[in-house]
Amino acid sequence: MRLLFILPAIGKKPGQKYIGTWKMEPLTISTLKALTPPAIETSFYDDRLELLPDLSDIDAAAIVVETYTAKRSYQLSDRLRAQGIKVILGGYHVMLAPTEARAAADSIVIGNAEMIWQTVMEDLLADRLRPEYTGQPAFSSVRPDRSIYRGKKYLxxxxxxxxxxxxxxxxxxxxxxxxxxxxxxxxxxxxxxxxxxxxxxxxxxxxxxxxxxxxxxxxxxxxxxxxxxxxxxxxxxxxxxxxxxxxxxxxxxxxxxxxxxxxxxxxxxxxxxxxxxxxxxxxxxxxxxxxxxxxxxxxxxxxxxxxxxxxxxxxxxxxxxxxxxxxxxxxxLPFPGTALYDRLKQTERLLFDKWWLADGYHYGELAxxxxxxxxxxxxxxxxxxxxxxxxxxxxxxxxxxxxxxxSPMLWLLFWVMNGSIGSEVSQKMNVPIGENLDELPK
Ligand code: SF4
Missing domain, CATH: 3.20.20.70 (Aldolase class I)
Structure with missing residues (x-):
């Protein structure tokens, strides 16, 4: 059994690099890797850094979904499922919009995956994946297994x-x-x-x-x-x-x-x-x-x-x-599942019903x-x-x-942070959400 962890990206402008100077290790991936039994071989695809790998030997995928990356997550899920790969979706967006996520996956994990992940993996191995799992907001005592990041460059x-x-x-x-x-x-x-x-x-x-x-x-x-x-x-x-x-x-x-x-x-x-x-x-x-x-x-x-x-x-x-x-x-930004989203919807002030999935929605726009x-x-x-x-x-x-x-270290960081945050925010303006992620450069 081979499982591919996926961290989807937001989107990028055609022909340009993915914008994100501050690429940090995605903590969820290494925590879930540590909880995955040895009988399951794992690999990791970071959509911000690379192109989707060859899927021919992949049996299942676990995608971490954020609201900004929901559109890309569902695109990837459709593509993988069309090839017979089982897809499990989790992450904050799934907690906030479970109905939407359920329609795009074989299985979803609502809540914190780490307390339920071993059960999900046992079910995957036994080919009895349930449509939905609920994880409690507790911490397991497992340490993240950062070997899953090997070969990738993070801060x-x-x-x-x-x-x-x-x-x-x-x-x-x-x-x-x-x-x-x-x-x-x-x-x-x-x-x-x-x-x-x-x-x-x-x-x-x-x-x-x-x-x-x-x-x-x-x-x-x-x-x-x-x-x-x-x-x-x-x-x-x-x-x-x-x-x-x-x-x-x-x-x-x-x-x-x-x-x-x-x-x-x-x-x-x-x-x-x-x-x-x-x-x-x-x-x-x-x-x-x-x-x-x-x-x-x-x-x-x-x-x-x-x-x-x-x-x-x-x-x-x-x-x-x-x-x-x-x-x-x-x-x-009105995130789904928040009181703000409900209020703006009730008072008919939303410009997009679901900005995170809307064609034509760009990073930096008011919704x-x-x-x-x-x-x-x-x-x-x-x-x-x-x-x-x-x-x-x-x-x-x-x-x-x-x-x-x-100290001098903070002096240096001051220039790096202010320089990169300033230019990055400008470059990110008008990035189309969920688009151009299957092309180089990244
Ligand atoms: S203080 Fe408010 S914005 Fe900050 S984490 Fe708590 S609820 Fe969220």
Whole structure:
């Protein structure tokens, strides 16, 4: 029995390379590889890097589906199934849109595959694959088997999970929809063992909200202190009012924290349900994080009812004022299964019923009608903010502050990140979703 793991890509422009400087190891693949019994021979196809291999000796395929890659996933699934290959679909998009995925596969896994994967594999070997499996949001104690990446070039950064889900309930957030507003912690010994196994000293802790369970985070940071690693992670602005956690985080090796500010407008924050960011002391919290020696990667989403060109400009000014390390000015996207998607659908503001499958939908387009401006004007404002943020005079002003509060490694990363994120976002504009992935160059 031969099983092919597949990580589909978003799409690319004809004749051009696939855009993505920050190609990281796909963590799910190595975890599932570790859980696959030896009786099944495995290989891995990364659609971002290479062309689809010869399928003549493949019996089954497991495809990890994200919303952005759903169209490509279904195309690949159709092609494989036409050749008699059994296809299993899993991933966040399958959790959020199971009905759609079910129609495109022999079997789907809803939820986290790792607790159910051995059963799926036993059923595959016995030729009794069920149409649907449900995985619980728990962690197995297995370590990812990174041998599956052999021959592929990824950034030398280890991806590690410390928990899953989030306790907050932001309307647009696919993560909280998938985990129903709950957080599931991973045992600290397993996290440490995972980190020890990795050859890199640099890690990205992939959790969407590292501080969803404060005591878990604090205990983890204390245990990481003597590991001599450097890491980046994601969390909320609230860390700025918790000096104990902030200090432990810095001492554990944290250099960059991605914070989803989303909006600076109180009405928008209320509408999106991000109530924990409704704060008068936002500036003080940012300063506290900077004082602790941690850089901020600030992200915003524009498209809530108070948004227009002015709110985008205000977010840009905020990032410039605080000399933020790097920032993303994105427009809102309604992911399936979220409360935002349902609201926009009910109020007939969606421009595409399913933008992720629509012919003619391109990366960077708004998929709905904002209240105060046009989709084109808002997309343009986001694009201009990114450009402005990365003009040379502003880069130097921000770098001056960065240099004062960090090491040369972070100086270098500043130029690499801001240079590549800036140019990559521009190049990604208008990439047709799910198209041109069977041609070189990649
Ligand atoms: S705080 Fe972040 S991870 Fe949590 S629900 Fe909101 S957007 Fe999602």
């Amino acid at each position: 030398p950064v280890g991806l590690v999970e410390t928990g899953r889900g989030c306790i907050h309930d932001c309307e647009f957030c696919a993560i909280t929809s998938a985990y129903h507003g709950r957080y599931h912690r991973r045992p600290i010994e397993d996290i440490l063992s995972d980190i020890s196994q990795h050859q890199s000293r640099y890690f990205f802790l992939v959790d969407d909200n590292l501080f969803a369970d404060r005591e878990h985070a604090l205990a983890l940071f204390r245990r990481l202190r003597d590991r001599q690693i450097k890491w980046a992670g994601q969390g909320t602005l609230m860390i700025g009012r918790d000096p104990e956690l902030l200090q432990a985080m810095k001492e554990s090796g944290c250099e960059i924290l991605l914070i989803g500010f989303e909006s600076l407008n109180d009405d928008n924050l209320t509408q999106m349900g991000k109530l924990h960011h409704l704060r008068k002391d936002r500036d003080d919290l940012v300063r506290a994080i900077h004082r602790a020696g941690i850089h901020i990667y600030a992200t915003f989403v524009f498209g809530y009812d108070q948004d227009d060109e002015q709110t985008v400009a205000e977010a840009l000014a905020f990032c410039q004022k605080h000399r933020i390390y790097t920032a993303a000015f994105n427009h809102l 709905f009608r904002p209240k105060k401006t046009t989709p084109e004007a808002l997309a343009r404002a986001c694009y201009e903010a990114r450009k402005q943020f990365n003009t040379l005079p502003w880069l130097w002003r921000r770098f001056w502050q960065v240099a004062k509060r960090s």
